[in-house]
Amino acid sequence: MAAAVRSAVRALDNGQLVVFPTETSYGLGADATNPQAVNQLLKYKSRRQGKPLSIAVSDQAMAERYVELNDQARQIYQRWLPGPVTVVSPGRGAVASGVESEFGTLGVRIPDYPLVLEIVRRLGRPITATSANASGQARPYAILKLLARLTPARQRLLDLVLDAGQLPVNPPSTVIDTTLSAPVTLRAGKVAVSDAADWRLETFSPAETRQVAGRVVLRHWDRVVQAGLVIGLEGELGAGKTVFAQGVAEFLGIDEQLSSPTFIYAAEYAFRRHQASGQLYHLDMWKVDTRRIFDRLEVGRLAGPGRVLAVEWWNQVKAWWPASQAARVVVRIEPGQDQRRHLNITNSAVDRAVNHTSDTARQP
Ligand code: ADP
Numbered sequence: 001m002a003a004a005v006r007s008a009v010r011a012l013d014n015g016q017l018v019v020f021p022t023e024t025s026y027g028l029g030a031d032a033t034n035p036q037a038v039n040q041l042l043k044y045k046s047r048r049q050g051k052p053l054s055i056a057v058s059d060q061a062m063a064e065r066y067v068e069l070n071d072q073a074r075q076i077y078q079r080w081l082p083g084p085v086t087v088v089s090p091g092r093g094a095v096a097s098g099v100e101s102e103f104g105t106l107g108v109r110i111p112d113y114p115l116v117l118e119i120v121r122r123l124g125r126p127i128t129a130t131s132a133n134a135s136g137q138a139r140p141y142a143i144l145k146l147l148a149r150l151t152p153a154r155q156r157l158l159d160l161v162l163d164a165g166q167l168p169v170n171p172p173s174t175v176i177d178t179t180l181s182a183p184v185t186l187r188a189g190k191v192a193v194s195d196a197a198d199w200r201l202e203t204f205s206p207a208e209t210r211q212v213a214g215r216v217v218l219r220h221w222d223r224v225v226q227a228g229l230v231i232g233l234e235g236e237l238g239a240g241k242t243v244f245a246q247g248v249a250e251f252l253g254i255d256e257q258l259s260s261p262t263f264i265y266a267a268e269y270a271f272r273r274h275q276a277s278g279q280l281y282h283l284d285m286w287k288v289d290t291r292r293i294f295d296r297l298e299v300g301r302l303a304g305p306g307r308v309l310a311v312e313w314w315n316q317v318k319a320w321w322p323a324s325q326a327a328r329v330v331v332r333i334e335p336g337q338d339q340r341r342h343l344n345i346t347n348s349a350v351d352r353a354v355n356h357t358s359d360t361a362r363q364p
């Protein structure tokens with residue numbers, strides 16, 4: 001083990017890529033503070049479309065040098081780490097660019113795998129903790145299978161492989177976002193830290209509601225690209241449905257200000273985000289109160305790959321909405337005191353099923 005640790009530390013210190021075992025599949029490590037090393041890693045993964053990387057640290061003290069931990073996060077560290085949980089916190093901008101998310105957040109894990117902890121401790125810096133497969137490929141639990149799926153060009157990017165044999169086939173880590181008012185499970189793994197499928201959270205300002213909207217779209221980004229995403233918005237007048245739709249637009253990089261389309265039913269905005277381009281349709285179903293009117297609008301035809309539909313007054317039309325391949329998320333907003341809003345976000349069954357397979361390729 002000592003020799004393996006030494007060569008891994010040397011390789012990482014030189015900006016090289018190292019495949020290492022964890023309790024949740026083989027991971028791909030690069031010095032997360034070294035821009036060249038991270039670039040090599042992104043080249044290897046490819047097609048990540050701005051998805052953040054997570055990092056592995058050796059202990060909480062090391063984590064605190066790279067992220068700000070709040071009480072929520074500290075409790076999760078105490079309870080679950082080391083273990084198969086990735087905790088997302090506000091980053092301190094101390095890692096190479098491309099590692100933190102576009103929101104400036106950073107996912108941190110402490111693998112329950114002594115070899116990895118020893119390597120990171122000796123290196124004195126965090127390493128990336130993405131799974132070792134190329135994007136879109138199966139999560140690797142055995143080195144030979146991993147290598148067999150790689151093109152020679154990809155294989156050459158791997159400088160060192162720590163082969164620990166066949167690993168137990170565990171699900172990827174549970175990813176918990178602690179940067180909002182309540183912890184939110186971004187990906188469910190073995191550990192159930194909180195309700196995985198649905199989010200219930202409170203926002204304290206329109207800006208926070210817009211942020212949540214961005215995260216919802218990010219969470220379903222694969223679906224947006226492959227099949228499209230329908231976001232049903234429910235809540236009384238003034239609840240914040242339009243604010244939420246504005247957050248979706250902001251996330252998609254749309255500069256135009258969205259206003260409520262009440263009298264025109266639908267407004268269309270083109271977007272381009274990373275390698276994907278498409279349209280956002282902002283729909284208002286307030287006046288659509290009969291099946292006949294709904295059918296005439298043919299809104300179901302708007303759904304498709306690259307299309308995001310933000311549908312206000314979803315409750316009015318949900319029974320009529322055609323069952324298409326587009327994934328659906330329903331956001332119910334209820335006003336509380338002052339600027340408080342309760343958000344209840346549920347994902348449709350079709351989305352859950354698909355998400356499960358498309359999410360598996362990401363982090364260990
Ligand atoms: P709707 O489209 O549901 O009728 P709007 O989004 O047009 O509602 O309006 C919501 C109003 O509530 C806005 O004036 C917004 O500034 C205000 N607001 C206050 N707090 C929040 C919050 N936490 N989230 C969203 N909107 C909020």
Ligand code: MG
Pocket residue numbers: 241242260312
């Ligand atoms: Mg509105």
